[in-house]
Amino acid sequence: MMMDWFWDIATSFAVLSALAGIFVAAFIVAHVPNLALRFWPAAYAYVKAAALVQVIAAALFCFLVGFRVSDERAGAKSLRLQIAAQQIDITAANDAAEKKDAALAELADKAKAADERIDDYEERLRRRTPNQSCALVPDDFPRRLRNNRHSTR
Incomplete structure (x- = not known):
């Protein structure tokens, strides 16, 4: 820091001008x-x-x-x-x-294609006639879906 300050002053225009004088x-x-x-x-002496x-x-x-020029070149x-x-x-x-x-863009295209497939599937489900013979109720599997919370106590 101090050396930079020294060289900045030593290569300043004022110092170079005084030296040239x-x-x-x-x-x-x-x-x-x-x-x-x-x-x-008295200059003869x-x-x-x-x-x-x-x-x-x-x-x-x-x-x-030369130092000033090389310093400027290094800075450049x-x-x-x-x-x-x-x-x-x-x-x-x-x-x-x-x-x-x-x-x-690719993800937007994939999302649009997925939305179209979902819309098509929803439309097919809406057009399908309900089949009452396949309707499931909770009583259809009482043995398979046991409530184990009461048996552990």
């Missing part, structure tokens, strides 16, 4: 001493130090810009992977929804 100032002092001496007469600062500033600037790659995973999830959800709809 230091590089330009050191370049002017090291390589164009006549221009620097015009505005700052710092020519060799400015050359060293220029090299260090250029190296640090290149490193920080992470986002691309997230998008790809979400697209896979969406595709799977759409396929599951299509299968669910097909299964619901």
Whole structure:
């Protein structure tokens, strides 16, 4: 967490701009001493130090810009992977929804066919003439259907 904060600040536009300004100032002092001496007469003593600062500033600037670019590329790659995973999830959800709809349609067809068979059976039962010789009453099987609740006491 703290390192992320450090690198966010180190690669910020303000820090990179300040570093570029230091590089330009050191370049002017090291390589164009006549221009620097015009505005700052004591700059002659710092020519060799400015050359060293220029090299260090250029190296640090290149490193920080490279870090920032690689960090942004890693973030973009992470986002691309997230998008790809979400697209896979969406595709799977759409396929599951299509299968669910097909299964619901099949079940609805089966239910409709079952309702039609039940309706046909009910209609056949209604049209049938009652046959009194097959009517059963509870007294028809007294021995087979005994009430065992009283015998266990």
